[in-house]
Amino acid sequence: MKKKGREYTDGNISEALLAASEMYDGSLSVEQYKESKLKPSYMTILKRYHSFQAACLAAGVEYRRPNGREMDIDQIANALRKHFLSAGKLLTTTEYKKAELSPHVTTIYKLGISWSEAVELAGFDYNKSKEFGILVRKLSGDTSD
Numbered sequence: 001m002k003k004k005g006r007e008y009t010d011g012n013i014s015e016a017l018l019a020a021s022e023m024y025d026g027s028l029s030v031e032q033y034k035e036s037k038l039k040p041s042y043m044t045i046l047k048r049y050h051s052f053q054a055a056c057l058a059a060g061v062e063y064r065r066p067n068g069r070e071m072d073i074d075q076i077a078n079a080l081r082k083h084f085l086s087a088g089k090l091l092t093t094t095e096y097k098k099a100e101l102s103p104h105v106t107t108i109y110k111l112g113i114s115w116s117e118a119v120e121l122a123g124f125d126y127n128k129s130k131e132f133g134i135l136v137r138k139l140s141g142d143t144s145d
Helices: 010-023 030-036 042-049 052-059 073-087 093-098 105-110 115-121 126-132
Strands: none
Touching (some): 010 030, 010 052, 030 042, 042 052, 073 115, 093 105, 105 115
16 A cells, blocks of 8 residues: 655655754754744654654754743743644643653743643643543633632
């Protein structure tokens, strides 16, 4: 059975990572690669190398982990909201870590915020989202836990 789509070689992936890194002063984060809109997609790279950092290493590109410590709580909430909406569901910490999203979970914890609190700050009801398996927006003025 023939696969749909294009097969990318390690060389194709390395070329794309190098091209993207040149757009961003020689180093590259996951978000920057996604913004570049280059092919192959981030998910294709992840399937091949199992981590974006490993793909960058193989391509000789400096991997740039965004410095979440410079983010304030509102920026973290906005980033998480974007990630959850993109995924279409509440991500567990394991799923979030595996996807190598920013800010890193450790950065969130270092600010004294639990994962459930971070979800709430992003505008979603943690308990209801977890219970129903879909994103449930937190109602404004809802102070229930």
